[in-house]
Amino acid sequence: MTSTSPEEQLPEQVFRELFHAHAPTVRRYIHPRIDDVEERGEVFQQVWLRFFAYMQKNPVDNVGGFLVALAMRRVKDWYGRSVKCEKASDAIGTSGTGDPLVHRENELLIRQLPRGTGDVELRLDLAKALCELTPEDRLVLSLTYVDRLTNREVGVVLGVSQQCVNQRLHRALGQLRVSEHLKNYGYDGNREVWE
Numbered sequence: 001m002t003s004t005s006p007e008e009q010l011p012e013q014v015f016r017e018l019f020h021a022h023a024p025t026v027r028r029y030i031h032p033r034i035d036d037v038e039e040r041g042e043v044f045q046q047v048w049l050r051f052f053a054y055m056q057k058n059p060v061d062n063v064g065g066f067l068v069a070l071a072m073r074r075v076k077d078w079y080g081r082s083v084k085c086e087k088a089s090d091a092i093g094t095s096g097t098g099d100p101l102v103h104r105e106n107e108l109l110i111r112q113l114p115r116g117t118g119d120v121e122l123r124l125d126l127a128k129a130l131c132e133l134t135p136e137d138r139l140v141l142s143l144t145y146v147d148r149l150t151n152r153e154v155g156v157v158l159g160v161s162q163q164c165v166n167q168r169l170h171r172a173l174g175q176l177r178v179s180e181h182l183k184n185y186g187y188d189g190n191r192e193v194w195e
Contacts, residue, residue: 015052018063025064029071029147032108033101034078043074050074065156068149072157076101105138106130108146122185129179137172140165 026047034040047070060066079101109130110123130138143154151165176182
């Protein structure tokens with residue numbers, strides 16, 4: 001049996017502090033994407049176990065972004081393994097893609113519309129406009145407006161620079177601005193649509 005020196009292990013207190021500081025961010029990412037409470041708990045636990053194992057050997061500059069990246073991978077894995085995936089893809093219909101996770105991301109973005117915009121047609125047209133965006137641009141919108149990550153954290157999650165995140169966000173909002181689906185609503189591409 002090999003033992004590790006105290007320097008090689010992160011103290012339990014550090015784990016607790018990191019957990020208490022970042023658990024809400026991880027939950028905020030996982031919970032709206034997985035409906036089943038037990039499955040959410042399982043994915044949440046997997047994220048933290050992998051994070052703590054990684055932290056034993058490697059430093060992490062942006063813990064929040066790193067944790068969301070782990071959560072994103074675990075959620076993707078869950079959707080890939082889930083039997084519910086087949087049922088969800090059968091029910092999608094209007095998402096423009098057979099990927100239930102993409103459909104869920106679109107759904108979460110639409111839910112972020114301000115309360116005064118309860119118009120069903122607007123929500124359907126926004127869903128169509130979101131399907132016109134690249135998966136990368138939709139993901140940047142989702143991480144920014146649904147998960148409320150900073151551009152720096154989004155960059156860590158996606159493994160790109162903050163400038164690249166800014167460009168994708170600008171491009172996505174610009175494409176929504178000129179979308180045929182949203183022209184009748186007076187949407188001018190401002191970020192305030194989801195804020």
